[in-house]
Amino acid sequence: MRPQFLPFSRPSISEPEIDAVANVLRSGWITTGPKAAEFEAAFSAYCHAGGAVALCSATGGMHLVLAALNIGPGDEVITPSMTWVSTVNLIKLAGATPIFADVDRDTLMISAEHIEHLITERTRLIVPVHFAGAAADMDALRSLARKRNIPLVEDAAHAAGTEYRGERIGCRSTAVFSFHPIKNMTSGEGGMICSDDPALLSALRRLKFHGLGVDAYDRTMQGRSSQAEVLAPGFKYNLTDMAAVLGMGQLDRLEDFIQKRTLLARRYLKLLAEVDEILPLGQPSYSIRHAWHLFVVRLNTKGARMDRATFMNGLKQRNIGTGIHFKAVHTQKYYRETMPLAAANLPHTQWNSERICSLPLFPDMTPEDVDRVVKAIKEVLA
Ligand SMILES: Cc1ncc(COP(=O)(O)O)c(C=O)c1O
Structure with a gap:
């Protein structure tokens, strides 16, 4: 008899997680609400981060980062070509230029050495990728970015739970995580940005929901003004409570x-x-x-x-x-x-x-x- 098909990845979803999602469905509030807020707090605490914003994908998160940093035509963003296409697509769609850095032949990650010669006066952002669950060598990358005064945002799509020199990825600077079903933890689809920069976090919060700065839950359940105004044009990348409650169950495991x-x-x-x-x-x-x-x-x-x-x-x-x-x-x-x-x-x-x-x-x-x-x-x- 042929053995059963062994997929290269399969999410592990427990019965309590299924019940938790069903309870949200029964609750009368299924979009972004108390569960998304709890998930943000729990993930931020897990990463020892300054704060976190939950999103519908890491791709959406990277889009918001580029928008918050106002990256556009004439700007260059350094990132590896050995990555998922999403970041590079977004750089292109913003009208900026992706600059590909080569990677270490054996870890598939960029290092300060690989990118120093690529920095120009147009470089506006560096995006290293923590590959496959390992961590890029952040000390040298951070020191180069600081020296050249260039923001650095970590693609942590593979790195929920990864640690670098004893520190969890997400605890410093800004990191974008993915909860796509093949990732180490999933919310069906989903993502999270952790950052120690409160100004960036509040810009991301505003941009993730139409530029309003408050979402539907804030407006109707938290007694905030239902007439919230658009402060700047934004996107719609919020995470639903159905997804958030699954993410919380997965974070526990x-x-x-x-x-x-x-x-x-x-x-x-x-x-x-x-x-x-x-x-x-x-x-x-x-x-x-x-x-x-x-x-x-x-x-x-x-x-x-x-x-x-x-x-x-x-x-x-x-x-x-x-x-x-x-x-x-x-x-x-x-x-x-x-x-x-x-x-x-x-x-x-x-x-x-x-x-x-x-x-x-x-x-x-x-x-x-x-x-x-x-x-x-x-x-x-x-
Ligand atoms: C390295 C990397 N960056 C970004 C992403 C995008 O994540 P998401 O599917 O949550 O948008 C992925 C997803 O596969 C990835 O592998």
Whole structure:
């Protein structure tokens, strides 16, 4: 009998979480309200952040950051090409120019070294990505940003629960988290911006809801004026209470999720050490707590004498799902055509973009599932 399909990711949703969502549905208030406010407070406390704003996605969050910083035509934003397309799309849509920094070949993260030479008088923002649940080397990035007086906003979509030198991501400066269903914790779709900058937080609050500065809950339930005025044009990126209550349940389980992911990742690392053609990502040399959002490997296509598509297809035939995080942004059709020179400066990004593959990793997986994946990998490569 064929074994059951093992997806590369699956959210772990408990019955109490389902009940909590159902209770919100029964309560008469389902959009942004008390649960979203509680979720903001709980996530902010978890990250030891100055404050937090809950949103419908990290993409929406990055959009608000660009708008709050007034980034537009003539401005440059430095970010890796080895990331999800959302940040780069938003930079383009704002009329600004994305400047791609190459990444470390083994951690897939940018460092101060990779970006210093890219800074010009037009640079308005630096967006490092904490990749796969590891942390970028923030000390050097922060000191460079401070020296050059450029804001730095962390893409923490993969980094709920990640720690850098003993500090949780989100506790300093500004970080944008994602609660998309494949992430370490989910609210269905959702995001959160943590920041220690109260002025930025209040700008983000205003921008996330039409520029009103108060949302429907504030207006009707908190006795605020129902005639709130638009202070500046804004968006509509608020998180519903249905989503927030799920996010809170998941936050309560996040430490347990990370522990389970860590055990599975260690098992992969041990077993894959014997497979020459598979090179897992390297670990940073500085101290981190890895949240193991993804387990990313690189296929030695020469040694394996097969391309990645064949490899992934071989696993699929054995009922094992995989993913690609990421096909580098500069290799996507639009960016290939509009930024044809980008590839020349991104050798590590390019090399990885052609070889990376994410193996199944989610909290409800068993150690036997890991063994099954590794066995299948060996069969495909044989
Ligand atoms: C690195 C990175 N940044 C941003 C995002 C966007 O997150 P969301 O789907 O919540 O908008 C993702 C989502 O996959 C991501 O992986």
